[in-house]
Amino acid sequence: MNLQIRDTPATQTSSRLAIADCDIHPAVRKASDLDPWLPARWREHLASFGGGRRLGMQSGPAYPKGQPNASRRDAYPPEGGRQGSSLAFMQAQHLDPNNVALGILNPLKSGQGLANPELSAAVCHAVNEWQVATWTSQDSRLKASIVVPYENASMAAAEIRHWAGHQDFVQVLFLSRTAEPLGNRRYWPIYEAAAEARLPVAVHAFGYGGAPITSTGWPSYYIEEMTGHAQSCQAGLSSMIVEGIFEQFPQLRVIMVEAGFAWAPALGWRLDKAWRTLRAETPHLKQLPSAYMRRHVWWTTQPMEEPEPREHLLDTIGWMGWDRLLFATDYPHWDFDDPAYALPLRITDDQRRGFFLDNARAVYGVGA
Amino acid sequence: MNIPGAIDCDIHPSIPGLDALLPYMPDTWREIIQIRGIDGLNSISYPARSPLTARPDWSPEKGKPAATLAQIQRECLDPFGSAIAICNCLYGVQLLFSEDMAAAFARAVNGWMAAELLDRDPRLRASIVVPIQNVELAVDEIERCAQDPRFVQVLLLASGDHPLGKRMYWPIYAAAARHKLPIGIHAGSNYHNPPTAVGWPSYYTEDYVAQAQAFQSQLTSLFCEGVFNRYPDLKVVLLESGWTWLPAHLWRLTKYWRGLRMEIPWADRSPADVVRSNVRLSLQPTDAPPDAASLQRIIEHLQSDELLLFSTDYPHWQFDGMAAIPAGLSPALVRKITVDNPRATYARLMELVR
Numbered sequence: 243m244n245l246q247i248r249d250t251p252a253t254q255t256s257s258r259l260a261i262a263d264c265d266i267h268p269a270v271r272k273a274s275d276l277d278p279w280l281p282a283r284w285r286e287h288l289a290s291f292g293g294g295r296r297l298g299m300q301s302g303p304a305y306p307k308g309q310p311n312a313s314r315r316d317a318y319p320p321e322g323g324r325q326g327s328s329l330a331f332m333q334a335q336h337l338d339p340n341n342v343a344l345g346i347l348n349p350l351k352s353g354q355g356l357a358n359p360e361l362s363a364a365v366c367h368a369v370n371e372w373q374v375a376t377w378t379s380q381d382s383r384l385k386a387s388i389v390v391p392y393e394n395a396s397m398a399a400a401e402i403r404h405w406a407g408h409q410d411f412v413q414v415l416f417l418s419r420t421a422e423p424l425g426n427r428r429y430w431p432i433y434e435a436a437a438e439a440r441l442p443v444a445v446h447a448f449g450y451g452g453a454p455i456t457s458t459g460w461p462s463y464y465i466e467e468m469t470g471h472a473q474s475c476q477a478g479l480s481s482m483i484v485e486g487i488f489e490q491f492p493q494l495r496v497i498m499v500e501a502g503f504a505w506a507p508a509l510g511w512r513l514d515k516a517w518r519t520l521r522a523e524t525p526h527l528k529q530l531p532s533a534y535m536r537r538h539v540w541w542t543t544q545p546m547e548e549p550e551p552r553e554h555l556l557d558t559i560g561w562m563g564w565d566r567l568l569f570a571t572d573y574p575h576w577d578f579d580d581p582a583y584a585l586p587l588r589i590t591d592d593q594r595r596g597f598f599l600d601n602a603r604a605v606y607g608v609g610a
Numbered sequence: 611m612n613i614p615g616a617i618d619c620d621i622h623p624s625i626p627g628l629d630a631l632l633p634y635m636p637d638t639w640r641e642i643i644q645i646r647g648i649d650g651l652n653s654i655s656y657p658a659r660s661p662l663t664a665r666p667d668w669s670p671e672k673g674k675p676a677a678t679l680a681q682i683q684r685e686c687l688d689p690f691g692s693a694i695a696i697c698n699c700l701y702g703v704q705l706l707f708s709e710d711m712a713a714a715f716a717r718a719v720n721g722w723m724a725a726e727l728l729d730r731d732p733r734l735r736a737s738i739v740v741p742i743q744n745v746e747l748a749v750d751e752i753e754r755c756a757q758d759p760r761f762v763q764v765l766l767l768a769s770g771d772h773p774l775g776k777r778m779y780w781p782i783y784a785a786a787a788r789h790k791l792p793i794g795i796h797a798g799s800n801y802h803n804p805p806t807a808v809g810w811p812s813y814y815t816e817d818y819v820a821q822a823q824a825f826q827s828q829l830t831s832l833f834c835e836g837v838f839n840r841y842p843d844l845k846v847v848l849l850e851s852g853w854t855w856l857p858a859h860l861w862r863l864t865k866y867w868r869g870l871r872m873e874i875p876w877a878d879r880s881p882a883d884v885v886r887s888n889v890r891l892s893l894q895p896t897d898a899p900p901d902a903a904s905l906q907r908i909i910e911h912l913q914s915d916e917l918l919l920f921s922t923d924y925p926h927w928q929f930d931g932m933a934a935i936p937a938g939l940s941p942a943l944v945r946k947i948t949v950d951n952p953r954a955t956y957a958r959l960m961e962l963v964r
Contacts, residue, residue: 308870422809423816453804456827457820458769462776462835465870469830469863470807473823477806477816484816504858508908512819512852512897519662519927520815547861549911557907558858561899577869 259595260343261581262602264542265446265499265570266332266384268347268377269311271323275376279368284361293365294357296421296452305464309576317574325574329380336573337383340581343599344608345384346412346570347373348446348499352389354417355450362391366401370411378410385608387415387444395428399435406439412606413442413497417449418471424478425485433491442495442540442605445478447471475501476509479539483513486526488534495605496539500572503541504549507561510535536563540605542570543597544579552587564593568602613944617952617959618695620796620849620892620921621686623727624674625701625719634721639714651702651715655798657814661927668925675925679730686924687733690934694952694959695924696762697736698849699723704742704767704800712741713751720755728760735959737765737794745778749785756789762958763792763847768824769799775828775835783841790957792845792890795828797821822897825851826859829881829889833863836876838888845955846889850923853891854898857911860885886914890955892921893935893947894928902938909943919955920948 270276277285292300309315311324317335319328326332337345353365366389373386388411390398405411414436422428424445436443448471454460455470475498488494510532517524517531527534541562549555559567571578585597603609625631628650632640642648656663664675668685676682687695701719706712719739727734738755740748755761764786766774774795786793798821804810806820807827825848832838832846863881871877898905912918922934935944953960 308872418808420808423806423811424808426809426812451808453807453809455807456769456773456831457799457803457805457807457824458774458827458831459772459803461773461827461831463870463873465866465873466773466827466830466834468866468870470827472859472862473826474807476823477808477811477820480816480819481806481808481811484811484813484819502858502862504861505855507899508852508855508858508897509819509822511854511899512822512895513815515895515897516662516815516819520660520818522661523813523815545862545865547858548865549857549861554857554911557904557911561904 258341259598260341261569261598262344263340263342263571263573264346264568264602265544265572266345266347267326267573267575268349268373269324269326269351270372271327276365276368276372279371280364284364287361293361295355295450296357297450305467307464312576313574314576314578329377332573333381336571337381340571342383344602344606346606347377347384347386348415348444349373349387349389350446350448354389354392354415359391359394359397363394363397363401366391370401370405374410385412385606386410387413388441389415390432392416392429392432393421395431399431402432402435402439402441411441412608413444416443416445418445418447418475418478418501419449419451419453419455420478421451423481425481425483425487427485430487430490433487433494437491437494440493442497444497444499445475445501446499447475447501471500472502472505476505480509480513483531483534484524484527486524488538489526489528494538497542497568497605498539499542499570500544501541502545502547503543503562503567504547504555504558506535506541507558540566540568540601542568543584544570544572545577546579546584556587564596565601567597568605569598612691613948615693616691616920616948618686618690618692618922619847619919619952620698620894621682621695621924622676622700622926623682623697623723624677625699625722626674626677631715631718631722634718634725635714651705653700653702653705653798654801656700660814662818664925665927679727683731686922687731689932690922692733694733694735697723697727697734698765698794698796699736699739700796700798701739703739704770706743709741709744709747712743713747716741716751720751720761724758724760735760735762737761737763738791739765740782742766742770745781749781752782752785752789752791756791759958761791762956763794766793766795767798767800768795768821768828768851769803769805771800771802773827773831775831775833775837777835780837780840783837783844787841787844792847792955794847794849795825797850799824821850822852822855826855829859829885830863833881833884834874834877836874838884839876839878844888847919847955848889848891849921850895850926851891852895852897853918854896854908856885856891857908882913886916890917890919890951892919892923894921894923896936898936905936905938915943915946916951916954918947919952
């Protein structure tokens with residue numbers, strides 16, 4: 243490994259205050275963990291044909307990750323299984339020592355983005371059942387995301403309505419690399435169901451929409467794909483705003499997850515400038531694009547940008563609003579942001595509490 | 611504004627119509643165009659009557675904006691008082707799929723540019739349009755045009771078939787470096803890939819906004835593939851890219867470079883260092899925050915006064931009146947942006963100016 247080790251300023255490293263972790267990735271120990279909730283037809287289908295995605299590889303990522311499962315090498319549970327597959331070890335390694343009061347589960351290998359729409363719906367449903375049985379019913383700090391087969395909006399809306407009102411589910415989850423930009427009308431029934439259930443829609447970086455990770459074709463390296471998620475998420479969010487979903491669903495809240503956040507102010511300025519010139523094209527928009535962003539969109543923090551000097555990030559967060567950021571570690575993934583070191587800046591106690599916990603409680607409606 | 615010696619690094623003469631190119635094509639291609647009924651290569655990047663494509667006062671009742679020397683002189687060169695302006699012709703050459711047809715059109719565009727504009731106003735310079743569909747033919751066109759010192763740059767688009775850092779494109783960079791030509795990457799796509807990483811948007815507004823993301827991807831590619839390790843003197847100029855996104859993009863790329871540089875071990879300098887030595891950005895559009903104080907902060911985040919190059923982006927509608935320079939910049943920075951930085955970037959410009 244070719245790692246640059248840097249001194250980390252020790253301005254304020256106490257993390258013993260309770261935190262919310264808005265991006266935790268639970269994994270199955272083995273594929274058969276989902277069997278109790280998967281009809282025989284789909285178990286047999288998976289055994290014969292696998293879960294084809296809009297991606298050439300039968301399994302695994304398009305670009306080999308930097309380490310096994312893109313996860314911390316110290317996060318393998320002692321009892322075996324992949325990183326993130328043991329609640330007991332997650333509690334011992336992360337939830338307890340980092341004083342996580344609220345943890346949001348975002349399963350990534352969930353059936354989302356599978357090419358076969360019925361298979362996608364069946365696996366998503368099984369994963370939702372598994373989240374309750376294996377995680378949220380076992381630890382009240384953990385809350386789940388409704389994973390939905392978003393490429394088929396009616397099935398996705400039905401899955402949301404199935405779980406609506408269940409107190410263990412606090413958001414609807416998309417992966418960011420959809421087949422069409424997120425504001426496209428084909429997805430509106432999902433937003434309608436989410437708004438009806440008063441659940442925010444989280445858009446987590448990654449996925450398999452079929453288009454290259456850039457507007458100029460497939461890059462060579464994993465680092466380019468990882469960096470590129472910020473561009474792909476900017477396009478998805480631009481689409482949601484410009485297509486007018488926040489006019490159509492005024493109660494809808496969107497959370498960008500693991501997309502980075504420092505790009506948000508400049509995207510807002512660019513959208514505003516373009517819209518002022520081109521607004522004849524989008525009469526359905528009644529406000530500046532950045533105004534929709536300010537009111538309807540939140541961002542999880544990991545992977546947090548780290549300018550030098552770090553203080554530049556204070557400008558960025560000031561432009562976004564301190565109430566917009568939801569702390570996340572990405573446990574057990576390799577680029578985990580440690581709450582003890584993630585925000586080495588001199589800020590007010592209110593800002594710190596909001597950043598680490600209160601913003602998340604407010605957006606998810608989960609009390610103290 | 612009227613700054614002595616100002617160099618306008620991005621203006622867009624329009625090809626008045628396909629007829630204008632015919633004199634610069636061999637008979638066989640003239641015949642093909644006629645037989646097949648080809649009536650022009652006009653990209654959706656700039657829809658003909660969209661307000662962004664031409665400012666109202668630069669939008670003629672008949673004909674195209676910026677389509678004659680008289681228009682360019684009256685609306686751009688004279689009022690802004692630029693000593694030099696660099697013409698970046700955005701004709702749809704890159705959109706073609708036939709390599710040979712693209713080469714013929716590129717050659718015609720460059721021939722038209724030299725004869726109709728460069729020969730007729732000593733203030734004008736131009737970028738070389740290349741048939742990037744075939745790297746060998748692109749290099750041929752660079753070699754041909756580079757004999758004329760008024761061609762000061764090679765022009766590519768922000769989105770194409772492949773990321774521009776890919777090794778297949780390196781002969782273009784070798785030719786450019788040989789002739790001291792920066793690589794200008796301009797907003798626009800050949801639309802061989804969807805305009806965003808998540809497919810085709812519904813509105814032109816999204817397409818235009820997405821250009822900034824295309825530039826971010828290209829910067830990532832050029833850095834990761836090691837283009838500047840191989841060609842340390844090569845300059846890349848991002849044209850009509852916007853630039854207020856740059857600091858945040860570099861922060862992210864730097865974070866992943868720290869974590870994943872095992873994959874690209876030749877990347878021995880930070881992305882920010884590489885940008886400061888090799889990458890420049892044109893001033894317009896300035897996607898500015900609503901207040902001048904915040905714009906100052908963004909300039910501070912750039913951590914360099916050498917990155918920005920003055921441009922009007924004429925005839926595109928990026929500002930009103932003469933306000934090509936955003937309010938609140940210090941006189942020293944304005945001097946750098948309008949004069950010193952362009953001179954330091956375009957080596958061939960200086961050979962002629964001296």
